[in-house]
Amino acid sequence: MKPIILLAAVTGLVSSTLSVAATSNPEADAERIRAHVEFLADDLLRGRDTGSRGHQIATRYIASEFTQLGLEPAGEDGTFFQTVPFRQAYLKQESPRLVLSSDHAKLALDYPKDYLTGPSTVYQEAHVSGEMVFAGYGIVAPELEHDDYADLDVDGKVVVILSGKPAHFPSEEGAHFASGHEKGKHAAQRGAIGIVSITTPTIEKIRPYQSRLNYLHTPSLRTLDESGEPVSVFPEIKNSAFFSKKAAEQLFAHAPMSLDEIYAAIEQGNTPAGFALPVSIDFSKSSTHERIESDNVAAILPGSDPELKNEYVVYSAHSDHIGIAKTVKKDKINNGAMDNATGTSVLLETARLFTQMPKPRRSILFVAVTAEEKGLLGADYFARNPTVPGDAMVANVNLDMPILKYQFEDVIAFGANHSDLQHNVADAAEQMGLSLAEDPWPEQALFTRSDHYMFVKQGVPSVFLVPGFTAKGDKSGEDYFKEFLGSDYHKPSDEVNEDFNWQAATLFTEVNLRIGRSIANQDQRPAWFDGDFFGNTFAGK
Structure with a gap:
């Protein structure tokens, strides 16, 4: 009988302990x-x-x-x-070629000294050629009564957009509107075929162009849908690049506003209205996919x-x-x-x-x-x-x-x-x-x-x-x-x-x-x- 009594006592003790621990x-x-x-x-x-x-x-x-x-x-x-x-996707580092043409000159930019580009998860051979249009920040935010594409024709063209967002935008809401996905979506919906982003004084303080060179060899990843195609991409955008300040100056050299004038406007809290640029672009690169x-x-x-x-x-x-x-x-x-x-x-x-x-x-x-x-x-x-x-x-x-x-x-x-x-x-x-x-x-x-x-x-x-x-x-x-x-x-x-x-x-x-x-x-x-x-x-x- 003692073992049974002992077992019962131990069982009771364990149950009591578990109950205390649980509560x-x-x-x-x-x-x-x-x-x-x-x-x-x-x-x-x-x-x-x-x-x-x-x-x-x-x-x-x-x-x-x-x-x-x-x-x-x-x-x-x-x-x-x-x-x-x-x-x-990995970018073939020797492949990027970019030429700007205008009535004044034809200029080949150096990668990665003058511009950066990443691998394309859509195209192994990416190529875009066409006229260029400045479209402010490239943001459409009806909730904030802001539309950088108002009265602009970007169909079949490459849009040039400022990085970031207007200074007066609320921080978190602004981050949503300024995301690459939102900017790409609105450019594609309006018929753009490429995107060139340019730095701003604010962005340059946060993330200098030189620091971006550390990520040249970083691959791009996209999840795939059931058909094996990448999601959250816009195939209409054939190519994209990020220009240094020096390269961006070439885009606006003979434009209605110089880059310095645009910078002065945004430093004052204004967003310059978009306009056609007197420049065309021819830009290609190669990527490997796995x-x-x-x-x-x-x-x-x-x-x-x-x-x-x-x-x-x-x-x-x-x-x-x-x-x-x-x-x-x-x-x-x-x-x-x-x-x-x-x-x-x-x-x-x-x-x-x-x-x-x-x-x-x-x-x-x-x-x-x-x-x-x-x-x-x-x-x-x-x-x-x-x-x-x-x-x-x-x-x-x-x-x-x-x-x-x-x-x-x-x-x-x-x-x-x-x-x-x-x-x-x-x-x-x-x-x-x-x-x-x-x-x-x-x-x-x-x-x-x-x-x-x-x-x-x-x-x-x-x-x-x-x-x-x-x-x-x-x-x-x-x-x-x-x-x-x-x-x-x-x-x-x-x-x-x-x-x-x-x-x-x-x-x-x-x-x-x-x-x-x-x-x-x-x-x-x-x-x-x-x-x-x-x-x-x-x-x-």
Whole structure:
């Protein structure tokens, strides 16, 4: 009888312990997070470039962790994987040829000294020839009463457009209108056959022409549709280039306005009206194409509510990085520890914590996406081809490059000002003894520059959290951010070292956990604020 009594006692003790654990807030484990980061940022993975063996190892590691946590596969064919097909294009560096012709002269520009161009994912042999038209910024924004194509005929011509956007545009809305996709769309809709972008004083300060030369050998990627053709491209645009200031001056040498006059106008907050240029262009280049594949990894923790379990709170983090540096002599591996082994590791630890708690009412969908570094492509593919019903994704909490080097006392939530997720973030921060800070860099429009924005474009309210600038110690969080961006961002030095603060990692995990848990348990699904531009533009489309 004693063994039976002992067994009953042990069983009772275990049940009691599990009950207590299930009802209390589980704590993030710093050593687990560290172990994930150290593996994902190891030299073995060779920088986790999209389509590489190293990234494939990372995706298998993530799937293995999901399996051990008992999560349900949410990929294709009963697996954790959603295979994303890509066309990868490389520019033949010796191939670009560009000649400008006018009544005054014929001028051959030098690549890459005078202009830059990237590989075409549409044409292996790209060629455009025709007249040129200046079209301001190339922006059409009826919501802002702006149309650079008003009264312009660009049919069958190459448009010349300023980089960026007018200074008076709202930052985040302006980033949408100034995106390459929007500019390409409006040019193609009006019959343009090519695009030449020119720098501005503002753009040159942010990203000097010389710094762009570091990316000459970078391939272009586009996801493919079911017929094997690239998506989100405009085949009508046969070729494109980015001109240096010196080259751009040639375009306007005998035009109604000189380049300096255009620059003076935009510095005063004006956008010059477009006009025909007395110049024609003949421009060709060659690209090589290959098909590659890379995986998103997705898993579900089913919800407990009979109805709400059919809705999903999505956690996302990108698992890829940029691979091997071609211009570095010694350590060439871009390990991507902070970008984004940290975010992926927080995703995995958040998933583990959810399995230690009572199931939330809504289901939780965890997605480690590929090809963020290639233009948010993996997130875009998943958001457009979700493995759950698209209208069932009620919110996205994105985890991208948290700078985990200091004990932070506040958090910044990009996107929180657009929906009532702001309340979830503020409440979660307060529970952790943190405050919710304002966006310190509104001019950079970070809300549009990470994976969550692909969910926004499908109408899903989203937030993207980073540690704030109020820090314990002598240095501010902004100092840490600037040091990382200046010294380590997209460099081999972004690797695990003694500067990591693993307690900051646990705090960051727990605040993100609380955000998602509150969304999953509330009665109403999150909603865009009334009149919000992104809600009006993308929700219900």
